[in-house]
Amino acid sequence: MNNIFAVAGLVIKELYRRKDFYVLFVLTALITLLLGSVNFFNDDRIIRYLKDVCLLLIWISTLVIAVTTTARQIPAERESRTIFPLLAKPMGRGELIVGKFLGCWAACGTALIVFYFFFGIISASKEHTISFAPYIQAIWLHWMCLGIVIAMVLLGSIVFAAPSSNATICLIVIVGIMFAGGHLNGIATGMRGFGGGVVYALYYVIPHLEWYDVRDLVVHNWGSIDWLICGGATIYAVAYVGFLLGVTWAVFKRKPMAS
Amino acid sequence: MGSVQAETYGVMIRLVILFFLVCCFTMATILDAQFSRLRAKTDTSEGMLTAIMGDSRRMFANHFFAEADAYFHSGFYPTIFDRQGNREGSHLTEEAHEHESGHDDHHEETFLGPPRDWIERFGRHFIPNVHTHLSNGNEGEILPWLRISAMLDPKRVDTYITASYWLRTSLQKPDEAEKFLREGLRANPDSYAILLELGRVYFYSKNDPRVARNIFALARDKWLKQEANGEKPEAADYEEILGELVRVDRQQGDLKAVLADLEQLVKVSHSPDTLQAEIREVQQKLAAPK
Numbered sequence: 222m223n224n225i226f227a228v229a230g231l232v233i234k235e236l237y238r239r240k241d242f243y244v245l246f247v248l249t250a251l252i253t254l255l256l257g258s259v260n261f262f263n264d265d266r267i268i269r270y271l272k273d274v275c276l277l278l279i280w281i282s283t284l285v286i287a288v289t290t291t292a293r294q295i296p297a298e299r300e301s302r303t304i305f306p307l308l309a310k311p312m313g314r315g316e317l318i319v320g321k322f323l324g325c326w327a328a329c330g331t332a333l334i335v336f337y338f339f340f341g342i343i344s345a346s347k348e349h350t351i352s353f354a355p356y357i358q359a360i361w362l363h364w365m366c367l368g369i370v371i372a373m374v375l376l377g378s379i380v381f382a383a384p385s386s387n388a389t390i391c392l393i394v395i396v397g398i399m400f401a402g403g404h405l406n407g408i409a410t411g412m413r414g415f416g417g418g419v420v421y422a423l424y425y426v427i428p429h430l431e432w433y434d435v436r437d438l439v440v441h442n443w444g445s446i447d448w449l450i451c452g453g454a455t456i457y458a459v460a461y462v463g464f465l466l467g468v469t470w471a472v473f474k475r476k477p478m479a480s
Numbered sequence: 481m482g483s484v485q486a487e488t489y490g491v492m493i494r495l496v497i498l499f500f501l502v503c504c505f506t507m508a509t510i511l512d513a514q515f516s517r518l519r520a521k522t523d524t525s526e527g528m529l530t531a532i533m534g535d536s537r538r539m540f541a542n543h544f545f546a547e548a549d550a551y552f553h554s555g556f557y558p559t560i561f562d563r564q565g566n567r568e569g570s571h572l573t574e575e576a577h578e579h580e581s582g583h584d585d586h587h588e589e590t591f592l593g594p595p596r597d598w599i600e601r602f603g604r605h606f607i608p609n610v611h612t613h614l615s616n617g618n619e620g621e622i623l624p625w626l627r628i629s630a631m632l633d634p635k636r637v638d639t640y641i642t643a644s645y646w647l648r649t650s651l652q653k654p655d656e657a658e659k660f661l662r663e664g665l666r667a668n669p670d671s672y673a674i675l676l677e678l679g680r681v682y683f684y685s686k687n688d689p690r691v692a693r694n695i696f697a698l699a700r701d702k703w704l705k706q707e708a709n710g711e712k713p714e715a716a717d718y719e720e721i722l723g724e725l726v727r728v729d730r731q732q733g734d735l736k737a738v739l740a741d742l743e744q745l746v747k748v749s750h751s752p753d754t755l756q757a758e759i760r761e762v763q764q765k766l767a768a769p770k
Contacts, residue, residue: 261624262647262656266617269551270624362606403603404561406596429599432606437555443608450605 224312225320232324233331236290242332245282250339252278257343268347269440275343276436279336280363284395286332287367291325291374292388295473315470322375322466329367333360354445359435361451365458366433370395372465373428379472395430403431428461529632541633548572548625548642555608558591572622572642619650630664640664641677654685670706672713675699676721683728693728696721719748735766 236242253275261267295317298304307317337360345351374391381387401408405424409417432454435446529537549572550557590611595601614621626643629636640661647657661678668674676699683692700721706713722745729737739762746755 259624261627262620262643262651262653262660264620264623264651264653264656267620267624269621401561403600404559406600407561410596424599429603432603435606437608438606441551441554441608443554446605450602453602454606 224316225323228307228312228317228320229324229327232290232294232321233328235324236286236328236332239290241286241289245286246332246335246339249275249278249282249336253339253343257347265347268344271347272340272344272440273436275340276440279333279340280434280436283329283333283336283363283367284370284392287325287329287370288374288388288391288395289384290328291321291371292378292384292391294321294325294375295378296384296387314473318375318466318470318473322371322462325371325375326364326368329371330364333364333367337363352442352444355435355439355443358446358451359439362433362435362454365455366430369428369430369458369461369465372462372469376465376469376472379469379476398427398430399434400431402427402429429457433458533632537632538636541629541636541639544625544629544632545572545636545639545642548622548629551622551625552614552619553608554612554614556590556611562591615650617650619646622646630660634664634667637664637668637671637673640668640674644677644681648681648685652685654681657681657685670702672699672702672706672721673717675702676717676724679724679728683724689728689731693725693732696725696728700725715748719745719750722748735762738762739766 253271256274257271295304298307304317308314337356341351341356370391373394374387377387377391378384381390402424405420405427409420409424411417412420437443438446533540546557552572592604592609595604623643623646626639630639630643633639640663644657644661647653647660658678658681661674661681664674665671665678675695679692679695679699682688682695686692700718703713703718703721707718722741725741726738726745729735729741739759742755742759742762746752746759749755
């Protein structure tokens with residue numbers, strides 16, 4: 222366990238030493254503040270567009286941070302050959318994977334808290350009120366989603382040759398799932414035949430990341446979701462993370478280190 | 481010998497520099513006129529957007545109009561996967577037209593059918609799943625998207641009318657509505673629909689029937705001109721313009737004008753019987769001794 226936390230600690234340190242997070246946070250804040258200063262028809266009660274844009278930027282930024290941070294973890298260790306002393310500690314490959322996962326996940330969680338804190342301030346300053354439950358649920362579900370994303374990218378970093386190709390492929394898959402994942406059943410119904418069956422199978426296999434995107438509920442003040450439903454989504458995320466990390470470990474175990 | 485060659489090179493370099501200077505001067509006189517013309521074209525935000533985005537800006541304008549509609553429903557809105565033939569028009573525009581023409585037949589069926597499987601059923605907890613409309617002054621939330629839509633496609637008349645409707649009714653901002661409509665009128669000088677809405681701003685919100693009547697009359701003239709040119713303007717709009725003229729004239733107590741408007745209206749109305757009764761009533765009032 223100590224080994225896992227040591228690796229995770231290193232990843233967290235890496236995130237705050239790198240400039241990615243700071244650049245993305247400043248960009249998000251700058252764009253949001255600029256948009257907030259725009260006057261639409263002299264109505265200062267208009268806020269939802271600002272919340273919408275700010276949340277969209279937060280989602281983009283955190284996905285970019287999660288994917289780019291995770292994609293380079295294992296390839297960078299292999300390239301600089303630091304993976305050998307790491308595995309010689311003695312530390313198992315499974316521990317290394319879990320450590321890397323926990324580090325990336327915790328680093329993204331920290332980034333999320335900073336982003337949502339800014340969002341909360343902007344939102345409360347305009348609406349003059351804040352309901353905590355929907356915000357906490359939004360952060361939690363967002364973090365769960367990032368957990369699946371990180372596990373997916375970690376698997377990609379074992380399978381694909383370069384971090385850049387892994388990051389690109391993973392981003393395309395993630396955006397694709399978030400955009401169309403929930404509608405694959407409808408598409409499959411329209412297709413019929415073997416192709417329809419394949420699409421329907423895909424619908425059940427993919428992790429439904431779109432569940433965790435509750436921006437519309439937060440932007441339009443729909444209130445909080447049932448906590449049991451949130452719990453269900455958490456279990457679903459944990460199951461997927463476990464499965465993806467398991468596959469990553471199985472592939473990594475067979476991978477020769479010298480190449 | 482060497483020094484003579486060096487001198488010649490020096491002269492040549494000076495000549496080349498002079499030549500380039502002349503070239504630059506000549507090019508400047510030609511290009512300045514070209515750039516001034518281009519600047520005039522791109523000086524307005526519309527010109528700039530056209531130069532950058534071309535015709536694609538219309539597609540984005542439609543998207544942002546749809547976004548306003550989505551906001552009107554607080555996010556309960558079909559995606560491109562749900563939209564297959566279920567929804568034709570925008571509720572936002574329908575709402576504005578229905579209220580003006582008096583019908584309000586809301587159909588409550590939604591684009592979300594029964595869930596097909598447990599994933600869809602579970603997923604519906606994370607999205608807005610109840611059909612609602614913005615109310616209590618929150619309608620202003622749609623305005624940023626309408627403003628952006630108008631910026632991208634100033635020729636889209638519906639954008640101005642819809643924004644003005646909400647500005648003058650729920651938000652009680654007739655001045656803002658007028659300003660926006662006048663912006664629309666500058667981009668669409670022949671639009672009778674914008675004039676109709678502008679007349680409504682003056683009649684219903686600013687309580688100025690005299691100006692409103694002039695605007696409605698101008699809208700009617702524009703409609704008739706377009707029809708004469710064979711442009712096939714909306715017949716329903718003509719009915720609405722005449723209806724507003726009747727209302728203004730009635731409020732002003734000008735029975736002769738009311739009669740003239742009603743006689744025009746009865747030719748295009750869907751309910752001519754009611755109007756015939758009204759015409760007879762006005763005729764009787766006019767014939768009655770004073």
